[in-house]
Amino acid sequence: MTMMATECLLELCEQRHELEDYQSGVPRWCTGCGDNAILAAVQRLCRDEGLRPEKTVFVSGIGCSSRFPHYMRTYGFHGIHGRALPVAEGVRLARPDLTVFVNTGDGDCCSIGAAHWIHAIRYNMNMTVFLHDNQIYGLTKMQASPTSPRGTKSNTTPRGSTLEALQPLSVTLGVQNVSFVAQAVDWIPESLFEIVKAAYHHQGFSFVRIVQRCPEWLPKVWDPWLHDPKRILMLDHPQGMQVSDGLKQVYKNQLAHDPSNLDRAREIASDTDRIPVGILYRNPEVPCYEELRATPGLRTTAKLKQGLEAELDKFTFWPQ
């Protein structure tokens, strides 16, 4: 895409923003819902990074988690179930000057929107994607999702779900052009914020799976991990994220993992016993689709006219 004239202007007066500048309305999520923690982390990110609300767009699909844009005082696009990613891609391609975030649920992303998820990784467009993975369909009142652990009792699997859960990290890490994969849990706000921030700073498709509690439908699934901090595996590396001393005190299980190591990232992702938290993979070298497709120069009416006339010439016959 070519740039618009306005995109070339420098922002002369930097504005300072407060948290309230990014808050909109009172979230209607259940108390204890992990989405609240994600919202808090993202609002803090916007403030800390001084994102201009009018230049920021949150795109979502449908689900509890997809209500997210309504609670941000930025531009938002609350679309249709499963299609947040292609909408966000269109926004991004049309307007490279905008900062694009995506909020999507495990049903939204890994089931109905699975094709778009695979291809979005491959396009590697610069956007930050939060997979709110509560392992259940929240909004439609408790049906099994592709990420529900086998045996999950839900309204459509009253005797327990029969299939092994799909692993979003493994899937993402398996796709060509993957450039950033991280995992966070909603109940460790400090690392959640750091991960969200690292994702935002990555140029490319930053995919963050956030383990999100749904106390309404699956109040107990995460108890083993909540009650046993040793089952959290903190990824720590100078090239990745550095775990603070405070966190190290609580989460004793740490692993030095270089996020440029894809094979190792895949191994870590396949650990279902522990929840790895941190950056699994980062490769800033993968080109972004919008850059690959960019056309040089400013698009002007004169250029358009010239191009059209040149094409018409090919098909024109003139009076003899």
Next chain:
Amino acid sequence: MQTAQKTVTTLKEHVVEILSDSGEGAQRCGQTLGAIAARTGNGIWTVEIIPAEIRPPARSIAGASGNRIRIGSTRVSNGGDETDLVVAFNEQVLLGRVRAGELKPGCTILLENMWRSHGDAAIAAAYAETHARLVEAGYRVLEIPMEQACRALVSDPRRGKNMFALGMLCNLYSLELQLAREQIALTFGKKDAAVVAQNVKLLEAGHEWAEANLDFKYVIPAKPVTAPQVVINGNTAIALGVLASGMEICAMYPITPATSASHYLSDVFEKVGGIVHQAEDEIAACAFAIGASYAGKCAVTITSGPGYSLKQEAIGLAVMGEIPLVVVNVQRGGPSTGQPTKVEQGDLMAAIFGSHGDAPKVVMAPSTIEDCFYSIITARRIAETFNMVVVVLSDASLATSQQPFARPEFSESWVAPPVDQSAIPEGMKPYDWNEATGLARRFIPGQPNGMHTLTGLAHDRASHVAYDPEVNEESIHFRSLKLAALQKTLKTPPVFGGDSGDLLVVGWGSTQGAIEEAVATLRAEGRKVSSVHLRFLQPLPGGLKRIMQRFRRVMTIEGNWSDRPDDAIIDEDNRRYSALALLLRARTLVDVDCWSEVRGEPIKPGTIRRVLLDALKPKAKERAR
């Protein structure tokens, strides 16, 4: 060189076909012939004959590939009736055309004769048998040693015969050889000079051969063109329309017969800063276009039936969010995979009523190749003026047919203005619907003070999710009102023929030329028949009822299904009417009848003439009165 004694016949028009196995270049031969005739000043309409399969076996009925060119001394508006003259590279490709009734009785057939003495006895026998049957059926079959003549010039006649045939045809239709040379240079110009020279040599050989051996010639008088003309097919016209409209993004997924529009656009769009994005499926393509439009750059998505079905939910989102969007549906035979390469007008109802709930959108249908170009420009403007989805219904006939039209003169008013990034005034809401028109300023990301979340849920003026009965009804009301506001700007379409009479024919889309030709023929015979052709199907322009009331009977002619009244179990209680007829009946309360066919071919003017003659006969009921 000997010259045969010639009978020269002057014609008003002729329909010519060139048929071969696919890969033998009959399509190129036909297109080039059409271009030469057009440059001469003849009216032309060319139609591609496309094999149904990718690699059909050689010498098979289903493998017929080629082109059909109608050449006239004045403007030609459609493919016309049965064929007058055919060049065929083998006898099998002819058979399908004969069976489909595409050849006129007594039609001249120029047939490659190499098969008569073919080494494979079965092939030689098949040829001899078919030849005999064609002669017996009254066709004038001339056996031509095309292969033999070409072999003297090229090692692989399969790759050159088409230019030899072109030379013969130029001779037969008294077209200037120099124009043909120039056209070949244009067509093959991209390749090297040797290729051009080789093809010109074959062309000249064909011309000479016909001059020496054929005893007839035709002249179709032409009026030299006085203004520049372009010759393109409907899909190229659509792609150029996208360019001219100032749109920058086309998101698509490949599907016949829409793909060639995207192919061409992919080739040229980037030169003017545009992008064709091939998405992972049609849902993604539509959502991608919606994202781009929402972000301020009205986008287009191009598809055909099956893809159009997939886009429905996303189209509803654009309607709900009031996001401008242009959707092109190059219709093909349906339902399901149907007939991918064939003509049908089966998607009108899907276009108007598709997507769930009340989803008002604009539906336009171009009726000529020129119209394909301008419709896209208009569609973009309407989409952005009314913040609506505009569906453009083309079809497989327009997609592949070529017809010359006046070279468009670029106007800056065609082009989308730059993305508005001015601040939203204090207090203005994203859906501040105007009470009279339903219109509201479109909020675009980047505009200060305009922050809101667009949602596919029911919402109020502030774009806040609303379950309130009043709010829901109000928003549906305003989204619908925009259609009425647009409708107020539409002109009543002109009547072709007389202002009143016995029969009014109403049509839409690619059938315009054939309908008007049939009407003109009947009027010349003294019949009081007229026609109206609709470019806007949703909303329908005003004044239709008043026109209809001046005719004794009204009927539509359409390329979609309608129940046959003579089926034993079909009566007025269960008859399914054609799409436009049903719409017009509902809109005007006039007893609009219909006739339709779904044969996958463009409807012929001769067929329409017969149908109209039949409709002009007093019905049994009327006679009894």
